[in-house]
Amino acid sequence: MFTSLLIANRGEIACRIIRTARRMGLRTIAVYSDADREALHVELADEAWRLGPAPAVESYLNQNALLAVIKASGAEAVHPGYGFLAENADFAEAVAGAGSVFVGPPPDAVRAMGSKAAAKALMHKAGVPLVPGYHGDAQDTETLAREAEAVGYPLLIKASAGGGGKGMRAVERPADFAEALAGAQREASASFGDARVLLEKYLQRPRHIEVQVFADTHGNTVHMFERDCSLQRRHQKVVEEAPAPGMDPARRAEMGAAAVAAAEAIGYVGAGTVEFIAEGNAFYFMEMNTRLQVEHPVTEAVTGLDLVEWQLRVAAGEVLPWRQDDLSLDGHAVEVRLYAEDPGRDFLPATGRLDHLRLPDGLPGVRVDSGVQAGDAVTPNYDPMLAKIIAHGANRPAALRRLRHALEQTGVGGVTTNLAFLCDLLDHPEVRAGGADTGLIGRARADLIAAGEALPEGALALAALAELERRRAEVAVEAAESGDPHSPWHTTTGWRLNVETHLDLRFAVREVEQVVRVRYRPEAYLLDLPSGSVDARGHLADDGTLDAEIGGRRLRGAVVRRGHDLTVLLGPRAYRLIRLQPLAGAESDAGVDGTLTAPMPGKITKVAVEAGAEVDAGATLMVLEAMKMEHTIVAPAQGRVAEVRYRMGDQVEEGTELLVFEVAAEKEAGAA
Numbered sequence: 001m002f003t004s005l006l007i008a009n010r011g012e013i014a015c016r017i018i019r020t021a022r023r024m025g026l027r028t029i030a031v032y033s034d035a036d037r038e039a040l041h042v043e044l045a046d047e048a049w050r051l052g053p054a055p056a057v058e059s060y061l062n063q064n065a066l067l068a069v070i071k072a073s074g075a076e077a078v079h080p081g082y083g084f085l086a087e088n089a090d091f092a093e094a095v096a097g098a099g100s101v102f103v104g105p106p107p108d109a110v111r112a113m114g115s116k117a118a119a120k121a122l123m124h125k126a127g128v129p130l131v132p133g134y135h136g137d138a139q140d141t142e143t144l145a146r147e148a149e150a151v152g153y154p155l156l157i158k159a160s161a162g163g164g165g166k167g168m169r170a171v172e173r174p175a176d177f178a179e180a181l182a183g184a185q186r187e188a189s190a191s192f193g194d195a196r197v198l199l200e201k202y203l204q205r206p207r208h209i210e211v212q213v214f215a216d217t218h219g220n221t222v223h224m225f226e227r228d229c230s231l232q233r234r235h236q237k238v239v240e241e242a243p244a245p246g247m248d249p250a251r252r253a254e255m256g257a258a259a260v261a262a263a264e265a266i267g268y269v270g271a272g273t274v275e276f277i278a279e280g281n282a283f284y285f286m287e288m289n290t291r292l293q294v295e296h297p298v299t300e301a302v303t304g305l306d307l308v309e310w311q312l313r314v315a316a317g318e319v320l321p322w323r324q325d326d327l328s329l330d331g332h333a334v335e336v337r338l339y340a341e342d343p344g345r346d347f348l349p350a351t352g353r354l355d356h357l358r359l360p361d362g363l364p365g366v367r368v369d370s371g372v373q374a375g376d377a378v379t380p381n382y383d384p385m386l387a388k389i390i391a392h393g394a395n396r397p398a399a400l401r402r403l404r405h406a407l408e409q410t411g412v413g414g415v416t417t418n419l420a421f422l423c424d425l426l427d428h429p430e431v432r433a434g435g436a437d438t439g440l441i442g443r444a445r446a447d448l449i450a451a452g453e454a455l456p457e458g459a460l461a462l463a464a465l466a467e468l469e470r471r472r473a474e475v476a477v478e479a480a481e482s483g484d485p486h487s488p489w490h491t492t493t494g495w496r497l498n499v500e501t502h503l504d505l506r507f508a509v510r511e512v513e514q515v516v517r518v519r520y521r522p523e524a525y526l527l528d529l530p531s532g533s534v535d536a537r538g539h540l541a542d543d544g545t546l547d548a549e550i551g552g553r554r555l556r557g558a559v560v561r562r563g564h565d566l567t568v569l570l571g572p573r574a575y576r577l578i579r580l581q582p583l584a585g586a587e588s589d590a591g592v593d594g595t596l597t598a599p600m601p602g603k604i605t606k607v608a609v610e611a612g613a614e615v616d617a618g619a620t621l622m623v624l625e626a627m628k629m630e631h632t633i634v635a636p637a638q639g640r641v642a643e644v645r646y647r648m649g650d651q652v653e654e655g656t657e658l659l660v661f662e663v664a665a666e667k668e669a670g671a672a
């Protein structure tokens with residue numbers, strides 16, 4: 001066994017590989033781009049080397065930079081993870097050329113599966129069933145259109161060099177073929193530098209079932225059962241499980257044998273995945289991924305094996321110690337991928353700063369593979385996956401229960417994620433029943449995304465409590481800094497007026513104003529919520545975590561604040577509120593000086609008012625697009641827009657004064 005391992009990757013997969021390598025006593029070597037200088041994988045490794053600037057082509061995809069680090073660090077082996085250079089045969093060869101062991105299959109096996117079309121031709125020869133279609137060399141429009149007729153509609157055009165769903169188009173009828181083909185070719189050529197496509201019959205309600213294979217350098221190949229990855233958005237996986245619901249032993253053996261045949265046909269070594277698309281009892285080869293998959297933890301959970309450990313051992317020349325019959329399944333495992341993305345905007349990747357991050361910790365049967373920490377920036381440079389949460393149980397319902405419970409213990413603030421969507425998806429009857437097809441998310445999307453939008457009272461109470469606690473902390477600092485810390489003017493309990501005082505906290509929730517009247521009690525606040533008054537108290541931590549007791553019930557949530565913008569995290573759900581007309585007095589960033597500022601750098605995409613406009617509290621004044629997220633600048637109170645300083649299309653820095661606002665004469669009763 002080699003003694004050092006360089007991980008040519010980042011994020012959760014780099015962290016995951018480092019953990020196993022360290023357990024095996026290897027010296028771990030991380031690499032990083034400028035954007036990842038403080039990243040978790042850099043922290044976890046024994047040593048770390050800079051590759052270059054943030055863009056992947058200049059860092060994680062930069063073969064020369066990687067080879068230089070491999071040499072300089074003396075790394076005896078290199079694990080590519082997944083993505084980046086994991087399926088790049090030239091890189092695998094260059095690593096070997098540099099005298100290091102590439103932890104992966106032989107370059108020729110990677111090349112054989114590199115083109116979907118060539119792989120299909122090869123699999124056809126090996127007797128592996130294929131989706132009816134065309135994967136020939138002729139690529140002129142006429143031939144393709146004719147072949148399309150033969151395949152029949154609906155059909156799918158796929159980029160031969162494809163991956164990640166790029167260059168893929170479904171076509172319903174012949175009239176749309178030419179345009180879809182042109183689109184697929186354009187995308188394929190832009191993404192892969194290769195415009196070639198293949199055609200496949202578009203299966204109507206298929207499932208994605210893939211088989212994990214493993215081979216050593218001594219001619220042994222086994223499979224480690226299947227994973228069902230049918231829950232997909234935009235043809236990309238978000239939930240995976242092992243084993244596949246409804247799989248019977250005979251069919252499992254048949255698919256396993258087909259996968260092993262596929263691997264053997266190309267002289268495969270190490271961990272690989274043979275992907276099938278299944279409909280009814282039929283299954284067809286789609287492609288083989290010649291690397292570790294994102295979803296490998298579900299296989300690890302049900303087999304009890306560490307696949308990275310076996311990748312390393314196989315790379316070091318060890319013999320696989322099992323025959324097929326030695327491997328068995330234990331229970332059921334389900335994984336979800338937590339992505340920085342916006343389900344409400346067709347799952348568009350989201351960026352921003354992870355102001356608050358809570359991941360499940362120490363739950364039985366739950367594993368979390370994450371590559372991020374609170375405070376990290378999620379940038380458009382890399383894949384937006386934040387973490388994987390995997391639950392294992394004696395059976396499928398038990399695994400799902402554990403996973404669902406684990407998601408309740410998860411919270412992300414500062415970046416839009418698919419967390420609430422994942423919860424709703426796991427609650428969907430078809431998912432609970434098992435065996436859903438790849439179209440489920442597409443069909444159920446409207447329902448899934450509409451669910452959970454109404455603001456629960458608990459979230460409103462947390463928002464109010466956080467604002468009060470924040471104010472109290474500020475006043476405490478002011479008091480400590482002033483000459484007379486005991487001055488009654490620094491009290492926030494409201495007793496100084498010697499009458500019962502109150503304060504109205506006003507929020508806008510999707511443009512609707514919500515008022516929470518607050519009265520002060522000796523040890524708590526009394527909050528008037530829509531359904532009645534409750535006592536509330538709590539402790540607000542610096543990262544926004546709020547441990548509260550509201551109406552006699554403990555509630556743990558978080559309130560993340562950016563200017564007037566509040567995000568309340570309650571369980572796995574995030575609710576956005578805008579604070580209107582903040583506490584009168586010295587709040588620093590609350591527009592007291594009459595200007596409204598940009599909460600982050602971005603571009604102005606809408607100017608909704610002109611100077612002189614009289615507006616109500618909560619009215620939209622401007623929309624700023626920052627890092628693919630929209631921020632609405634709203635009127636903090638009823639009043640008049642005195643000045644509009646920027647125009648649509650302008651680029652502004654964080655803190656730029658966008659508008660001057662005059663608050664209408666104060667009507668609020670009471671003061672703090």
Ligand code: ADP
Pocket residue numbers: 131156158162163164165166168200201202203204206208232235236275277286287438
């Ligand atoms: P990529 O490599 O770009 O991710 P794949 O070939 O792996 O593309 O396909 C991705 C997904 O697209 C599959 O998991 C499946 O849901 C869907 N898909 C692929 N081929 C077909 C097909 N012939 N019919 C229906 N759906 C398909």
